[in-house]
Amino acid sequence: MTDHLRTLRLATWLGWQLETNWASPWLFALYMFVKPVCGSLMLVCMFYAARYATGGRVPAEFLPYLYISNACFGLVGTVMFGLSYAVVRDREHYRMLKYIYISPAHFQTYFLGRGLARATEGTVGGILNVAAGLVLFSDMRAAVGGDGISWTWLAVFLAIGSAMLWACGMILAGACLNMSRNGMFLSEGISGLVYLLSGVVFPLAVLPEWVQGVSRALPTTYWLEGMRRALMGPIPADAPMLRGPLADWSNGELAAALAVTTAGLVAAAQLVWRWSERRAWRLGKLEENAGV
């Protein structure tokens, strides 16, 4: 246990150094703010364009919906993509993966630590993003905390969501162990697909029936729905576009669905990671360098 904690602490420290140490603290702080906020502002522009083009038929409630969804999804992208990136960077750029592997560091715990550093970055980015939205848009101010932020549910969804994000990241990182540098494109692609299917920008209600089925199998869908509710309260009854198949679920049902799908995902992640690590060891992929 002590070994695991030491590995976790050192890997988190290393991850944080690698993520933050490339620029001066001020420049990094600016980057942490500008990157997520610009992404959200692009969506806001698209919202206003769509609203103008449809003569106002896109409801005003859609702006906080997509803003909050996008801010939360930043954490999904950061952790999922970040773990694959850690594998590729350690192996191909720093060429240190083999030294980590043959050390007493627990390999999986090491990546958990690297993920924690990324999660911290994603969380800070998300908070800054939401804060910017609250300052800039009155619709956001009206929606977020209108009925009071549910801190308990926020903590519940964040706790289960952390396990879910880590499991997603480990599955992709495991795949990257057995792929060359280009394995990162897989993570980017899957991250994009999850973005589309989890109802970040397009609410489940507007997706085709069969796509909604796929969406309901993804824990990210429940997590985003839970995060939105914890921050903005229940979905307004007069916004049918936002009322998808989960609209009538209670927070408890949502959390249970998230917990069940996450448990399945964690189990799958363990199997995939162990198989991937063993395969990479067998085939000599742990230090294979594409030299790209």
Next chain:
Amino acid sequence: MDSPAIQTDHLTRTYRLPKRRWGKSPQTDGPAEFTALDGVTLEVRPGELFGLLGPNGAGKTTLIKILTTLLAPTAGTARVDGLDVVAEADRIRPRINMVSGGESSGYGILNVRENLWLFARIYGVSTPTAHARIDEMLRVVGLTEKAGTRISHLSTGQRQKMNFCRGFITDPKILFLDEPTLGLDVTSARAIRAFIREWMRERPARTILLTTHYMAEADELCDRLAIIDRGKVLACDTPGNLKKRVQQYPLFELSLAPGTNGLADLGKLPGVHKSSTTETPTTVELKVSLEEEPVIGAVVQKLVTSGGRILTLKKVEPTLEDVFIELVGHGLAENEAGTDPAGG
């Protein structure tokens, strides 16, 4: 008696060669597999500095990868400190470390001290001990002034020195050095060799497995060494015994002034095994191999009494290069083709 520090039994490793790629014709004419290690059986005793000598593609690096638990063997067994590399990898790892020469690895955004501290801590070394060891190692390799410099700002040689330090600061029981002085300047390489000797003397239970291209380095450092080529161990013994294989008789070289007589009769002297002469514009070069070393006195006397003038006389010691050529059929530099996918 202690169990061997390293033991391999018919250790074999094959690599599957890449199959067809998009837009490229399939490889139909070559074999589908490459054998990097072919039934290697070795034993390294505790406290030994054991060398692996071989050309590129001989299988040296593949052997180290398997022993350090980085790569799975295809067949056979390997044990490190009595533990199986497949079944007990987790127990082996705290006891070993590895340094690969000629590579510029390291977390470039961290400085030298941070990189070394990180690895010392991963191995459970306390922070005060880690800093003391880091100071000592940086002094040995001449990097003290670079302790606070980011790795990305170091030259390739400096990075290599830092990696050398990384291998030692964890004070491993068994250390694997894969071409540790490759690409280093002469002074640094000499300092590193001196340190390796000192490190081994400091605690006799320590064991090093060293791979190298450099015959002189192997000769200077190793208690025993194995010559490996195309995945097979061709010979394994002390450097002295290996050299005796290629030179049964003591050999002397003499430079004589032109016009020396009696050279043709040298072969008839008792105790002279063979003699040969080569004439240059200014000297006559004589090589004599003797059944016993003291016979050189009779040879010198014969030359002097024949009116010859000896300009120089030296005993020729065989080198590991001679051993290598005898066993492999070519020198180290002549076999750069056909390298294995693992790089060695």
